Amino acid sequence: MTWFDEFFISIQGEKKPVKTKQAHGTTSKKSKILAGLAALVVLAVAAALFLAPYVKSAQSQATLEISMSGWSPAVIKAKAGQTVAITMINLDNQFHADGGGWHNFAVPAFEVNEPVAPKQVRTFTFTPTKAGEYLFYCDICCGGKENPFMRGKLIVT
Numbered sequence: 228m229t230w231f232d233e234f235f236i237s238i239q240g241e242k243k244p245v246k247t248k249q250a251h252g253t254t255s256k257k258s259k260i261l262a263g264l265a266a267l268v269v270l271a272v273a274a275a276l277f278l279a280p281y282v283k284s285a286q287s288q289a290t291l292e293i294s295m296s297g298w299s300p301a302v303i304k305a306k307a308g309q310t311v312a313i314t315m316i317n318l319d320n321q322f323h324a325d326g327g328g329w330h331n332f333a334v335p336a337f338e339v340n341e342p343v344a345p346k347q348v349r350t351f352t353f354t355p356t357k358a359g360e361y362l363f364y365c366d367i368c369c370g371g372k373e374n375p376f377m378r379g380k381l382i383v384t
């Protein structure tokens with residue numbers, strides 16, 4: 228018997244256990260699918276738990292970029308009585324002589340005044356209580372509220 232025959236027999240000999248393994252394979256496939264489903268359920272629950280505070284607290288959302296060249300967009304919309312989440316992106320760095328790169332989002336009509344540090348992103352919420360058009364502005368930098376670049380419009384319907 229050559230080493231090849233021995234090898235071949237050993238392979239054939241292993242075929243039988245492979246068959247029983249296949250039988251196991253079908254059950255392990257099921258358990259793999261079950262494990263996969265369980266993982267999906269766990270992920271879905273985790274995602275729901277993670278998002279719940281945001282979904283509950285904000286019924287609408289707006290993302291605003293602010294820099295010395297102004298707001299983008301400069302007009303945002305919200306619904307009266309509904310919470311709005313503002314994500315404010317401050318594009319300026321701390322080396323600005325005027326205000327050190329800080330900007331804020333102020334809407335005196337709803338007592339909103341949220342500062343955002345240079346190169347930072349912040350999300351905050353507020354609830355406009357009455358329909359109308361309101362001025363929002365930054366009053367930290369370069370002339371603040373009086374600077375047309377630092378002004379925007381909040382439309383509440």
Ligand SMILES: [Cu+2]
Nearest residue numbers: 330365367368
């Ligand atoms: Cu500003």
